Amino acid sequence: NHAGALALAARERGIGCFVVMPLNSAQPKIEAVRSYGAEITFCEPNAPARESTLKMLQERTGATFIPPYDAVNTILGQGTALLELIEQAPEPLAAVIAPVGGGGLLAGTAIAADGTNVRVFGAEPAGAADCAQGLADGRRIEHVNAETVADGLRTPVGKLNFPIIQERVEGVIVVSDEEIVQAMKLMWERLKLVVEPSGAAAFAAIRSKAFQELDIKGPVGVIVSGGNVDLSKPLPWI
Amino acid sequence: NHAGALALAARERGIGCFVVMPLNSAQPKIEAVRSYGAEITFCEPNAPARESTLKMLQERTGATFIPPYDAVNTILGQGTALLELIEQAPEPLAAVIAPVGGGGLLAGTAIAADGTNVRVFGAEPAGAADCAQGLADGRRIEHVNAETVADGLRTPVGKLNFPIIQERVEGVIVVSDEEIVQAMKLMWERLKLVVEPSGAAAFAAIRSKAFQELDIKGPVGVIVSGGNVDLSKPLPWI
Numbered sequence: 219n220h221a222g223a224l225a226l227a228a229r230e231r232g233i234g235c236f237v238v239m240p241l242n243s244a245q246p247k248i249e250a251v252r253s254y255g256a257e258i259t260f261c262e263p264n265a266p267a268r269e270s271t272l273k274m275l276q277e278r279t280g281a282t283f284i285p286p287y288d289a290v291n292t293i294l295g296q297g298t299a300l301l302e303l304i305e306q307a308p309e310p311l312a313a314v315i316a317p318v319g320g321g322g323l324l325a326g327t328a329i330a331a332d333g334t335n336v337r338v339f340g341a342e343p344a345g346a347a348d349c350a351q352g353l354a355d356g357r358r359i360e361h362v363n364a365e366t367v368a369d370g371l372r373t374p375v376g377k378l379n380f381p382i383i384q385e386r387v388e389g390v391i392v393v394s395d396e397e398i399v400q401a402m403k404l405m406w407e408r409l410k411l412v413v414e415p416s417g418a419a420a421f422a423a424i425r426s427k428a429f430q431e432l433d434i435k436g437p438v439g440v441i442v443s444g445g446n447v448d449l450s451k452p453l454p455w456i
Numbered sequence: 457n458h459a460g461a462l463a464l465a466a467r468e469r470g471i472g473c474f475v476v477m478p479l480n481s482a483q484p485k486i487e488a489v490r491s492y493g494a495e496i497t498f499c500e501p502n503a504p505a506r507e508s509t510l511k512m513l514q515e516r517t518g519a520t521f522i523p524p525y526d527a528v529n530t531i532l533g534q535g536t537a538l539l540e541l542i543e544q545a546p547e548p549l550a551a552v553i554a555p556v557g558g559g560g561l562l563a564g565t566a567i568a569a570d571g572t573n574v575r576v577f578g579a580e581p582a583g584a585a586d587c588a589q590g591l592a593d594g595r596r597i598e599h600v601n602a603e604t605v606a607d608g609l610r611t612p613v614g615k616l617n618f619p620i621i622q623e624r625v626e627g628v629i630v631v632s633d634e635e636i637v638q639a640m641k642l643m644w645e646r647l648k649l650v651v652e653p654s655g656a657a658a659f660a661a662i663r664s665k666a667f668q669e670l671d672i673k674g675p676v677g678v679i680v681s682g683g684n685v686d687l688s689k690p691l692p693w694i
Binding site: 246250253403406407408410411412413445449450452453455456 | 484488491641644645646648649650651683687688690691693694
């Protein structure tokens with residue numbers, strides 16, 4: 219999603235965009251990034267390969283590195299989704315909930331909520347619940363053996379993001395893969411939105427007993443991110 | 457779509473809603489109507505059965521019949537989609553295109569465009585192109601052996617609607633099922649919208665050579681109606 223957004227933003231401003239992606243990326247993500255005009259360089263799906271490929275690419279192109287989540291400008295940029303939501307909502311929000319993987323979106327959302335009365339929650343898949351666990355333990359978990367259908371949320375929460383979340387987020391709701399897939403199906407059927415499992419996690423969380431028990435009075439904003447689904451494969455509820 | 461919209465509107469106003477549906481209706485349509493709180497009465501899938509079931513139901517409930525397309529209030533109601541679109545569009549529309557089956561949406565759109573500079577076009581599947589054919593012949597075609605993936609557009613254009621379309625619509629673009637399915641897939645992938653084939657017909661039409669050759673200067677509004685897809689079955693492009 220980060221790569222697709224950057225590629226589109228770069229094209230609209232007429233500047234070049236170079237993307238490093240792991241070799242095993244899903245085909246629709248590759249096609250989306252390419253269709254927005256970015257140049258893709260593939261690397262082995264591990265951190266050292268990603269970093270050396272990035273370095274090589276920067277040396278060749280002189281491009282500026284824009285990290286996907288663990289960087290101040292990225293966090294602030296991702297937080298603007300809540301600013302837009304507040305502006306567009308017909309009445310004041312009582313709360314907002316955003317998915318948490320690397321944590322940029324959730325940290326940004328929490329910063330954007332600063333000075334408003336909007337309570338902030340996160341939603342995390344049970345199979346990669348390092349953020350919820352880290353909050354319980356009082357320290358960031360650096361590695362996670364992620365096993366969840368929500369592939370966009372497998373990353374452990376970032377260094378910059380964790381303390382922001384710790385300070386500003388009221389709680390992180392953990393949802394099972396089954397809850398995520400059911401929420402995703404309901405969003406497709408009733409909201410007519412093509413969302414990927416990661417994009418349905420926050421909606422799954424507000425349907426959970428844990429969230430219902432918070433008994434929040436008033437509208438709850440749900441941040442839905444992203445919609446990369448390989449439509450040539452069977453849908454996850456089949 | 458008509459049944460679902462009525463059921464939802466009735467529920468929001470706290471009034472009863474009774475829907476006659478053919479026995480062979482798609483499961484997601486049945487579930488949507490039911491989930492919005494309407495009572496469904498099933499009938500054999502033909503016009504006489506539909507009419508006798510409707511009559512029986514009205515005698516029992518005293519409900520008012522709201523026809524799906526060939527009635528003044530329905531036409532005017534469906535036209536409000538364009539009014540909303542004009543209000544919400546960031547710049548003035550040069551044209552608008554709507555799908556045509558029974559013709560209520562297209563006739564309503566054309567009436568709503570009255571007094572604006574918005575040019576109005578229709579989009580019809582080749583396998584049920586009675587409206588385009590009727591316009592060419594100068595008279596309404598009353599029966600059609602519809603064979604198209606766009607099941608919402610199989611109905612022949614209505615008596616009231618045809619003369620409105622004849623007078624106010626600049627042209628009806630005919631699209632193949634293949635063009636419809638490709639447009640539908642593109643809408644799912646890029647717009648992240650769950651639309652059914654009927655809902656993708658107008659988008660397919662603006663991508664066609666016939667429409668491109670009109671060389672319209674300025675934004676084109678596309679009316680997208682509906683999104684009933686049986687998500688338990690393989691998608692039409694698979």
